[in-house]
Amino acid sequence: MDCFELIINGERQTVEGPPDRTLLDALRGELGLLGTRFGCGMGLCGACFVLLDGRPAPSCDLPLWSAAGKQVTTIEGLTPHPVQEAFLAEQAAQCGYCVSGILVSAAALLASDPHPDAATVAAALDRHLCRCGAHQRMVRAVVRAARDTA
Numbered sequence: 001m002d003c004f005e006l007i008i009n010g011e012r013q014t015v016e017g018p019p020d021r022t023l024l025d026a027l028r029g030e031l032g033l034l035g036t037r038f039g040c041g042m043g044l045c046g047a048c049f050v051l052l053d054g055r056p057a058p059s060c061d062l063p064l065w066s067a068a069g070k071q072v073t074t075i076e077g078l079t080p081h082p083v084q085e086a087f088l089a090e091q092a093a094q095c096g097y098c099v100s101g102i103l104v105s106a107a108a109l110l111a112s113d114p115h116p117d118a119a120t121v122a123a124a125l126d127r128h129l130c131r132c133g134a135h136q137r138m139v140r141a142v143v144r145a146a147r148d149t150a
Contacts, residue, residue, distance in 0.1 A: 004064040008033070009077025015064060023067045024048050024059040027074060035075035035100045039129075046128030049101035050074050056105040056127075075100035081107050086145035087138070094132035102128045106142045115146050 001016045006023075008031060015026045027033040027050070036059055039047030043058030050059045051073035078084070083106045086092075093099045102125055109116055109124040116124070121142040122135075130138070 002065070004068045006064070006067055006072055007070065008072045009074060010071075017064055019063060019065050021064050022060055023050070023062040023064055023072065026064055027059060027072075033074050033076050037097055037100060039098070039101075044127075044129075045098070046101040046105065047098045049104050049128070051078075051104050051108055054108060054111065056101075056108050073104065075103055078104060078107055081145075082149045083107055083110060083142060083145040086141040086148065090137050090141040090144060092134055092137040092141040094130075094134050098128055098130045102130070102138060106138075106145070109142065110146055110149070115150065116143070118143055 002019055004015050006013050006015060013031060015030055017026060024036060024038060027036050036050055037047040038060055039045035041060050043061040048058050048060040049056045052067060053070050083103055087103065105125060105128060109121065113120060118139050121139045125138060
């Protein structure tokens with residue numbers, strides 16, 4: 001067993017595990033941060049996205065060693081955020097399974113581009129799969145969050 005020191009939502013945490021243990025497994029299984037979801041298990045659907053040093057990253061195929069010493073922000077660490085309120089106002093979340101990954105990606109977009117247009121938001125969220133078909137409402141919500149915080 002190896003020990004990895006992570007900075008999760010601003011707090012130092014020590015997590016044990018084999019080198020191939022994923023960040024998602026540690027977040028959900030050991031630290032009780034259940035907002036981040038397991039989706040495809042290959043980093044392709046976006047349900048497991050967290051912010052790693054402020055950039056969206058899939059946690060389901062990210063080994064712990066690669067997150068050691070970095071800032072990891074989960075949906076729990078994002079709260080409260082204007083994009084969450086905008087998702088509620090636009091009724092952009094349906095089943096909610098993919099929403100935590102989308103919210104962290106949207107927050108990263110707004111941190112780097114506080115006034116994105118709809119096309120920029122759609123491009124930023126393109127990696128996220130939502131089977132509910134709420135993509136257009138999600139894009140409207142992110143644009144609304146940008147407008148409301150201007």
